[in-house]
Amino acid sequence: MAVNFKDEVLVRVYVICAIIVVPVALLLSFRTLEIAVFKQEKYQKLGEAYVRDVTVQAERGNIYSQDGNLLATSVPYFSLRFDPFMASPEDYYDNIDSLAYLLSLHVDNSHTAGAWRDSLFNMRDSVNRSANHYYRLAESVSYRKLQDIKTFPLFNKGRMGGGLIVEKKESRKRPFGWLARRTVGRIGGEKVGLEEAFDKELSGKKGKARMFRIPNGGGWLPLEDLTVVEPTAGADVHSTINVNIQDIAENALYTAARRHLPDWGTAIVMDVETGAIRAMANLGRGDKTSNKYYENYNYAIAKATEPGSTFKLATMMALLEDDKVMLDDEIDIENGVKTFYDKKVTDSNKKSRNWNNISIRQAFEQSSNVAMAKLADSLYQGNEFSARLADFKLTEKTGLEITGEAEPFIADTSSEYWSGISRAWLAFGYESRITPLQMLNLFNTVANDGRMMKPYLVDEIRREGKSVQRFKPTVIQKQIASQTTIEQLRSLLEGVVDNGTAAKLKSDQYRFAGKTGTSQQNYGRRGRKQYQASFAGYFPAENPKYSVIVVIFNPSQGAYYGGEVAGPVFREIADNIYNSMIEVHEPLNQGPRPVLYAEQMPDGDLGHTDELATLLNFVNVDTDSTTETEMAVVRSADERVSLAAADPAAQAFPNVRGMRLRDAVYVLENAGYVVHPRGVGRVTSQQWQRDAAGRKGKDVTLILN
The missing domain is CATH 3.90.1310 (Penicillin-binding protein 2a (Domain 2))
Known part of the structure; x- marks a missing residue:
């Protein structure tokens, strides 16, 4: 029987492979089963000790x-x-x-x-x-x-x-x-x-x-x-903060802090039309013995205090809206002193000592506490006054995006603090707690013709340059008071600057409107009196672009009245914005086309007819006559320009006064004269040189100006 060696070799190979591979495969399978099942917990802990997932x-x-x-x-x-x-x-x-x-x-x-x-x-x-x-x-x-x-x-x-x-x-x-x-x-x-x-x-x-x-x-x-x-x-995050305006506000506030050494100060600048906050500056004193100031707390939104006389804007808004008074009505301010029960109200304005009957307008402009207190106390009953103030959103937060906004407070008959003097004291800025931002929002509303906007700090969220969320201006209330009331309030605020307690702050460059405020913060307690000076307003008065509030708490050096401490800060902020921001200025070509009078029109200019016509056409000045001569002279009357024929070359000695140098040289040299120009501009005079016989020669000097 023949032996097939090839088959025998293959059998041996298969046997050897089986002897080696099968045990190895079985061993691997066992080890896999052991690791994955029998000793899973052990090896899992070992792996966790050396390998782990972490948050990035x-x-x-x-x-x-x-x-x-x-x-x-x-x-x-x-x-x-x-x-x-x-x-x-x-x-x-x-x-x-x-x-x-x-x-x-x-x-x-x-x-x-x-x-x-x-x-x-x-x-x-x-x-x-x-x-x-x-x-x-x-x-x-x-x-x-x-x-x-x-x-x-x-x-x-x-x-x-x-x-x-x-x-x-x-x-x-x-x-x-x-x-x-x-x-x-x-x-x-x-x-x-x-x-x-x-x-x-x-x-x-x-x-x-x-x-x-x-x-x-x-x-x-x-x-x-x-x-x-x-x-x-x-x-x-794209905020509403403007770097230039923020820098202006911080520098002005810091200057005042160094001058008056208060506990803290804040300044806010808001866009009137939208409610966007363009600047929010805050400075707090390091400690009582230090004169260094830091932005370590957001006083603009977190400090609710008794605002003082800036609150009189709300009082007048209520009185006018409820038809309680007219601005020309008179009130007896009793020489600036009035007692309500056992509490005395005194005007800080020294002028009040010489006044009895004054108009409501004058009482507001001169910031009479007595006038506001008497009006609110006598013309309102029960909770009417406080309820009307609540209608102006003074009891609600503004809803600014960042946290920490303090809760406003307006005393009413349900309050444990309410007493017989509450209504009177509320009228001139006490018995209430308002943050600077909440107070500014009321002034901004008046500047915005009665439309109350929600203050906001963020315009847009973008990812990789693409907008994912926009924050549009939000209207809180379309009309907080009648248009008549708003117009009267704006005239009152302008009067404060023109004739009242802020008259020293008036600017010759532009008009602004606002209200001074001074309030004692620790009345009824012993120790050194603490005052809060404030000024709130907007500018330009005719077409407001920005509203501003400045609050300086407990100034310990120099003055403490709002018009003397906070007012100059407002003025510095407004001045620097006005001088650096073009949007504050009215366009020069806004409004109807003005009537042009003869003295404002071009007259007496002499030159080539076609060029003069082209120039007048370019500036939209129509001519009512034409001439066929090569040269022409401009003749003007009210609202009218005409071109009259002129031919200097036909003259024995051409008169080229009023011409540009190019035209004058063209006329004179074509007539055989030699030109010697002096100066630039138009020909104002010409001097003919004399020949040996004393007659006018061929040389002429042109004086240009």
């Missing part, structure tokens, strides 16, 4: 000003670590000298190149010590410096080939420093301001990264893992 913070979005400047941004910085065992021994030792030199020069110059070289040798030593895969090289490295470090020998081979480990971190920066610091907010510690209010939008969406723990306490390193969830960068 997204890049935080920017906060911009209304005019496109960065108010807050995240600046990346980097921590550098080094694993000396990632490079091959040959690469490592070939590059160690040059790497040591560059590290001493650009990373840490407190170590010499020799010291760095010794350190790098010791890092690689795993004979005398356990291997360390996580050596610290540097902290807080900028992006630009990192790019240079990545070009160093060994490091230029990348993480896996050279061992450079880069950990990215972020630092929140404000390019304009302290500008609008409290409004923009912060994220370190307790979040405040826009950083807090729009934290969700700014934060973006967190990602995940898989990290590996380096033995011997070396820290955690990210693994190259395709299953990592990439973070989504935060959106950008």
Whole structure:
């Protein structure tokens, strides 16, 4: 029987494979089953000890000003670590000298190149010590410096080939420093301001990264893992703050703080038509013994105080809207002193001591406390006055986006504080607590013809340059009072500046309207009296663009009246905005075309007919006559221009007065004369040179001006 050697060999191969492969396969299956089932918990804990998923913070979005400047941004910085065992021994030792030199020069110059070289040798030593895969090289490295470090020998081979480990971190920066610091907010510690209010939008969406723990306490390193969830960068917040106006407000407020040394001060600038806040400045004193001021608290929205006489705008709005008074009515202010029950109301205006009967208009302009108190107390009953004030939204928050707005308070008959004098005291700014922003919103409403807008700080949210959410101006109440009432209130506020307590603040450049306010904050208590000085108003008076309030609390040096402490701050803010912002100025060509009189029209100009006609046509001046001569002279009358024929060349000695030099030279040289010009402009006179016989010669000097 013949033996088939080929089959015999195949059988032997199959047997050998079965003997080797099958046991190995069975062993692998068993180990897989053991790890996945029987010892799953053990190996899972072991894996968690060395590998874990961590949250990766997204890049935080920017906060911009209304005019496109960065108010807050995240600046990346980097921590550098080094694993000396990632490079091959040959690469490592070939590059160690040059790497040591560059590290001493650009990373840490407190170590010499020799010291760095010794350190790098010791890092690689795993004979005398356990291997360390996580050596610290540097902290807080900028992006630009990192790019240079990545070009160093060994490091230029990348993480896996050279061992450079880069950990990215972020630092929140404000390019304009302290500008609008409290409004923009912060994220370190307790979040405040826009950083807090729009934290969700700014934060973006967190990602995940898989990290590996380096033995011997070396820290955690990210693994190259395709299953990592990439973070989504935060959106950008575009605020309504205008950097220039904010800077103007802060500087004016700081000057006043240094002059009067108050406990705190605030200034707000609002766009009249929209309610957008263009500036919100806050300054607080470091401590009672310090004269340094910081923006450490948002007094504009968080401090509700008794406003004083700025509140008289609300009182007059109620009296006029309820037809209780007319501005020409008279009231006896009793020489500025009136007692209600056992409490005395006194006018701070010294002029009141000489007055009895004065008009309601004059009482407001001169800020008579007695007049307001008597009117409210005598013309309202029960809760009528307080209810009317509530109609003006003075008992409601403005709803500004950032947190911390204080609750306003207006005393009424349900209040535990209500007494027989409450209505009278409420009329001139006591028995109430109002924040500066809430008070400004009432003045802004009057400036806006009675339309109350919701104050707001953010225009838009953008992601990668595309708008994802817009915040349009919001109307709280279309008409807070009748148009007649609003017009009367505006005339009263203008009168305060023209004739009243703010007359010293009046400007020759533009007209503004407003109200002074002074209130004692700690009445009924012993100790040094504390006053609050304020001024609220808007400008320009005829067509308001911006409303402003300034509140300065407890000035301890110099004056304490609103017109003397807060008023100048308002004026400085308004002046600087008026001088630097073109939108405040009325367009020169606005309105109907003015009537042109003869003295305003071109007259006596002499030149080429076609060129004069072209020029007059270009400036939209129609001519009512034509001439066929080459030259013409302009003749003007009221609202009319004509061209009259002129032929200087036909004259024995051509008269070229009124011509431009080019035309004069053309006429004279064609007639054979030699021209000697002096000056620029038009020919105002011509001087003929004399010949030997004393007659006019061929040379003529033209005087131009």
